[in-house]
Amino acid sequence: MGNKISLTIDGKKIEASSGQTILEIAKENGIHIPTLCYYPNTKPAGACRVCVVEIGTAGKLEASCCTPVSPGMVVQTNTEKVMNARRMVAELLWSSGNHNCLQCEKNGDCELQDLIYELGIEKPRFEIDLPGYEIEDTNSMIQRDLNKCILCGRCIRVCNEIQVHEVLDFSMRGSHTKVSPAFDADYIDSECVFCGACVDACPVGALTFKQARFKGRPWEMKKVRTTCPYCGVGCQMDLNVSDGKVVKVTTNMDYGKPNHGMLCSKGRFGMNFIDNSDRLKTPLIRMDGELKAASWEEAYGYIAEKFASIKEKDGPDSIAGLSSARCTNEENYLFQKFMRAVIGTNNIDHCARL
Amino acid sequence: MTNSIEEIEFTDAILAIGTNTTENHPVIGSGVKRAVRQHGAKLIVIDPRKIGLVDYADIWLRPKPGTNVAVLNGLMNSIIDERLYAKEYVANRTEGFETMKETVAKYTPDHVEDITGVPADDLRIAARIYAEANSASILYAMGITQHSHGTDAVKSCANLSMLCGNVGVEGGGVNPLRGQNNVQGACDMGALPNVLPAYQPIANDDARTKFEKSWGVSLPAKPGLTIMEIMNAAHDGDLKGLYIMGENPMVSDPDLTHVEASLKNLDILVVQDIFLNETGQLADVVLPSACFAEKNGTFSNTERRVQRIRKAVDAPGEAKADWQIISELATKMNYAMSYSSAKEIMDEINGLAPSYAGITYERIEEEGIQWPCPSTDHPGTRYLHKGKFSRGLGLFSAIDYRPSDELPDNEYPFILTTGRVLYHFHTATMTRRSEGLNERYPESLAEINSRDAEKLKIKEGDFITVTSRRGSLKVKASVVDTPPEGTIFMNFHFSEAAVNLLTNPALDPIGKIPEYKVCAVKIEAA
Numbered sequence: 090m091g092n093k094i095s096l097t098i099d100g101k102k103i104e105a106s107s108g109q110t111i112l113e114i115a116k117e118n119g120i121h122i123p124t125l126c127y128y129p130n131t132k133p134a135g136a137c138r139v140c141v142v143e144i145g146t147a148g149k150l151e152a153s154c155c156t157p158v159s160p161g162m163v164v165q166t167n168t169e170k171v172m173n174a175r176r177m178v179a180e181l182l183w184s185s186g187n188h189n190c191l192q193c194e195k196n197g198d199c200e201l202q203d204l205i206y207e208l209g210i211e212k213p214r215f216e217i218d219l220p221g222y223e224i225e226d227t228n229s230m231i232q233r234d235l236n237k238c239i240l241c242g243r244c245i246r247v248c249n250e251i252q253v254h255e256v257l258d259f260s261m262r263g264s265h266t267k268v269s270p271a272f273d274a275d276y277i278d279s280e281c282v283f284c285g286a287c288v289d290a291c292p293v294g295a296l297t298f299k300q301a302r303f304k305g306r307p308w309e310m311k312k313v314r315t316t317c318p319y320c321g322v323g324c325q326m327d328l329n330v331s332d333g334k335v336v337k338v339t340t341n342m343d344y345g346k347p348n349h350g351m352l353c354s355k356g357r358f359g360m361n362f363i364d365n366s367d368r369l370k371t372p373l374i375r376m377d378g379e380l381k382a383a384s385w386e387e388a389y390g391y392i393a394e395k396f397a398s399i400k401e402k403d404g405p406d407s408i409a410g411l412s413s414a415r416c417t418n419e420e421n422y423l424f425q426k427f428m429r430a431v432i433g434t435n436n437i438d439h440c441a442r443l
Numbered sequence: 444m445t446n447s448i449e450e451i452e453f454t455d456a457i458l459a460i461g462t463n464t465t466e467n468h469p470v471i472g473s474g475v476k477r478a479v480r481q482h483g484a485k486l487i488v489i490d491p492r493k494i495g496l497v498d499y500a501d502i503w504l505r506p507k508p509g510t511n512v513a514v515l516n517g518l519m520n521s522i523i524d525e526r527l528y529a530k531e532y533v534a535n536r537t538e539g540f541e542t543m544k545e546t547v548a549k550y551t552p553d554h555v556e557d558i559t560g561v562p563a564d565d566l567r568i569a570a571r572i573y574a575e576a577n578s579a580s581i582l583y584a585m586g587i588t589q590h591s592h593g594t595d596a597v598k599s600c601a602n603l604s605m606l607c608g609n610v611g612v613e614g615g616g617v618n619p620l621r622g623q624n625n626v627q628g629a630c631d632m633g634a635l636p637n638v639l640p641a642y643q644p645i646a647n648d649d650a651r652t653k654f655e656k657s658w659g660v661s662l663p664a665k666p667g668l669t670i671m672e673i674m675n676a677a678h679d680g681d682l683k684g685l686y687i688m689g690e691n692p693m694v695s696d697p698d699l700t701h702v703e704a705s706l707k708n709l710d711i712l713v714v715q716d717i718f719l720n721e722t723g724q725l726a727d728v729v730l731p732s733a734c735f736a737e738k739n740g741t742f743s744n745t746e747r748r749v750q751r752i753r754k755a756v757d758a759p760g761e762a763k764a765d766w767q768i769i770s771e772l773a774t775k776m777n778y779a780m781s782y783s784s785a786k787e788i789m790d791e792i793n794g795l796a797p798s799y800a801g802i803t804y805e806r807i808e809e810e811g812i813q814w815p816c817p818s819t820d821h822p823g824t825r826y827l828h829k830g831k832f833s834r835g836l837g838l839f840s841a842i843d844y845r846p847s848d849e850l851p852d853n854e855y856p857f858i859l860t861t862g863r864v865l866y867h868f869h870t871a872t873m874t875r876r877s878e879g880l881n882e883r884y885p886e887s888l889a890e891i892n893s894r895d896a897e898k899l900k901i902k903e904g905d906f907i908t909v910t911s912r913r914g915s916l917k918v919k920a921s922v923v924d925t926p927p928e929g930t931i932f933m934n935f936h937f938s939e940a941a942v943n944l945l946t947n948p949a950l951d952p953i954g955k956i957p958e959y960k961v962c963a964v965k966i967e968a969a
């Protein structure tokens with residue numbers, strides 16, 4: 090970053106580096122400026138104009154997300170003029186979409202709802218004009234309800250700039266601008282790879298995880314941070330648990346390395362196996378050619394006896410173990426300890442080569 | 444990986460060889476694309492298939508499957524010939540350069556073109572891009588290793604990287620991308636026949652004594668059998684008992700007919716897993732285990748970062764965490780293991796595995812740490828071999844190209860190469876139970892080049908019969924231009940089209956990796 094400069098925000102003297110935006114330096118100093126289209130790690134768009142602030146004595150309104158700081162700058166974040174401008178934006182957004190929070194998955198976790206509450210708006214001054222899009226229901230992973238879309242472009246930027254899947258863009262349909270894959274295709278018919286980043290990025294209920302719908306409210310959801318069980322990247326993710334079940338996977342950019350809040354389709358939508366009814370629930374022992382349910386005691390007894398007799402008759406090297414690249418470090422450690430210390434053989438390997 | 448995932452985005456050049464990154468490591472794939480699109484990095488893609496990264500590449504080399512070593516030698520030949528290598532680095536930090544140079548001297552771009560089909564001029568261009576970058580990263584995956592000469596190709600990658608001074612520098616390195624979440628950790632923890640945790644050789648008396656003291660038993664010094672040797676020993680009746688935790692060799696191993704016969708020949712097969720998979724169906728005892736969302740522990744990712752997993756939900760029925768099952772079974776067998784948590788096991792690992800000594804649960808609560816991390820005040824290691832190689836001087840190996848074990852002939856005129864697809868994982872026990880992923884990729888498809896398809900009168904969606912010397916199967920054809928002419932690509936996710944009925948179990952002599960990437964097959968309309 091560039092040279093140190095000083096400016097004033099809401100009467101407070103602040104040090105910044107040249108090249109920073111007003112929004113960035115305000116955030117760093119705990120000064121709240123509401124935003125909608127701003128999304129970390131993407132280019133600022135200055136599209137929604139919710140983050141406007143008043144600059145200088147002339148009282149010019151500028152979007153703080155894309156206005157760089159300059160020496161001696163005087164910024165005000167909450168004058169009447171600023172508030173009026175924000176209210177106008179919020180009311181226009183409210184009235185141009187179907188913002189009925191009753192059945193919305195985002196209720197309680199919606200940035201538009203928060204903004205309207207923060208600005209204390211009872212009802213919009215404009216008549217509500219529903220765009221009348223059909224809800225896209227053609228895949229089981231992502232539900233798109235563009236009647237709630239506020240055209241912030243966050244989904245487009247995360248898809249193109251961060252994930253570089255380059256699927257989404259603005260398109261014109263009659264008098265309406267909308268966001269969509271090329272040729273206005275449904276996600277399932279497009280090049281979309283279902284990484285779900287656009288859903289995490291969407292500030293409102295336009296993009297939601299379909300399988301999680303009606304499975305738990307944001308405030309009831311327990312988020313458990315963990316590591317993806319699929320490939321070797323080791324993405325950090327939150328399992329969202331409601332009623333004892335994993336209902337969706339979300340991310341958090343603040344978790345940082347190695348994935349900075351990004352996932353692929355496996356980490357995002359590959360969790361149905363957890364509560365699949367085929368999961369093994371009891372030990373099984375083969376009797377008369379068939380696997381039959383047994384107790385842990387019986388299973389341990391059977392194995393212990395068999396291993397002990399092979400060990401005695403044919404030696405420990407007649408037994409081998411295959412450990413797992415899917416299990417934890419602790420379990421792999423213990424498995425090789427078991428083979429070496431308990432059985433007494435180094436016949437231990439795993440399927441890493443495969 | 445010698446280096447870190449994060450460094451890939453900010454390096455000057457990336458050479459991706461034998462890695463279909465955007466499908467198999469998608470989050471790293473996006474990092475490569477950002478490097479190209481936003482940070483001006485140059486990208487060289489070396490792959491027989493027209494993979495997703497090709498669209499982002501400055502140059503794409505398309506060698507015949509199985510000729511990686513020749514391509515890598517050709518790149519080095521060209522770099523040495525044009526005197527673009529890092530002379531000072533080679534002189535000060537490495538040894539064996541002269542012998543290596545002699546060997547690669549044969550691999551002139553023209554000769555390499557004869558072997559690989561890569562145009563000599565393209566090879567020269569790629570060589571310049573790699574050599575002229577300030578720092579350049581080599582990414583590779585199973586496309587390098589799953590060959591009967593896999594170890595040779597790995598060493599050749601290291602040769603190329605050292606030749607240009609890229610080992611031990613930020614943004615450089617030789618970076619294998621691990622296919623499974625914890626392959627790295629399974630190796631680190633000594634789930635290998637010849638080493639104890641942290642790669643301490645079992646044959647080394649001091650290492651063994653340390654573990655004998657801690658564990659209170661005496662340990663065998665002789666290295667054990669590898670997975671393929673285990674299967675062969677079972678087949679021959681020398682091995683009587685096998686305990687398999689969380690693996691499915693009945694889909695993942697080469698030559699499944701042989702695997703099945705081997706497993707059936709055992710006196711006892713114990714399988715511990717979350718589903719009754721193909722291997723479990725042959726077991727004498729099946730133990731139900733908890734999945735990653737139902738237990739605590741750690742995984743080590745491909746950049747050596749040790750990260751937490753945390754229990755989010757309860758395991759179904761009586762299923763238990765694998766560590767708990769092992770402890771209880773050991774206790775039953777008169778060796779007491781009384782761990783009350785995964786953390787207690789990590790405490791024991793900290794004391795016995797020097798590279799994990801400083802990696803405690805307290806320290807990785809927020810962000811994982813990369814080993815080596817010898818003490819609790821050590822920050823972990825972003826990239827290896829900084830300033831000095833672990834062994835002192837970096838060693839060049841002189842490596843000659845060897846053809847694959849089984850090449851096409853009149854009877855079996857096609858090359859079959861195998862791999863994964865974006866929406867599935869390994870033997871697909873988990874991904875096929877996920878609704879959305881199946882919607883996107885519901886059934887196995889064999890990718891065949893459109894010109895071959897035309898000759899054989901095969902249309903998109905037709906069933907074809909693919910036959911090798913070991914077996915035969917029916918699969919739906921997808922007519923695309925991803926594989927080159929003469930090559931067909933299949934994934935190994937679907938057990939009803941189990942490609943490993945066809946693959947060649949020929950092993951790499953050192954890595955013991957089967958040759959999944961090349962075998963000869965014939966194709967007929969079914």
Ligand code: SF4
Nearest residue numbers: 248281282284285287
């Ligand atoms: S799911 Fe991923 S690829 Fe698909 S549109 Fe959203 S961000 Fe783009």
Ligand code: SF4
Nearest residue numbers: 238239241242244291
């Ligand atoms: S779908 Fe969501 S993220 Fe995309 S433009 Fe609309 S509101 Fe913004």
Ligand code: SF4
Nearest residue numbers: 317319320324353356
């Ligand atoms: S989310 Fe995708 S890229 Fe990340 S670890 Fe999981 S499988 Fe790998």
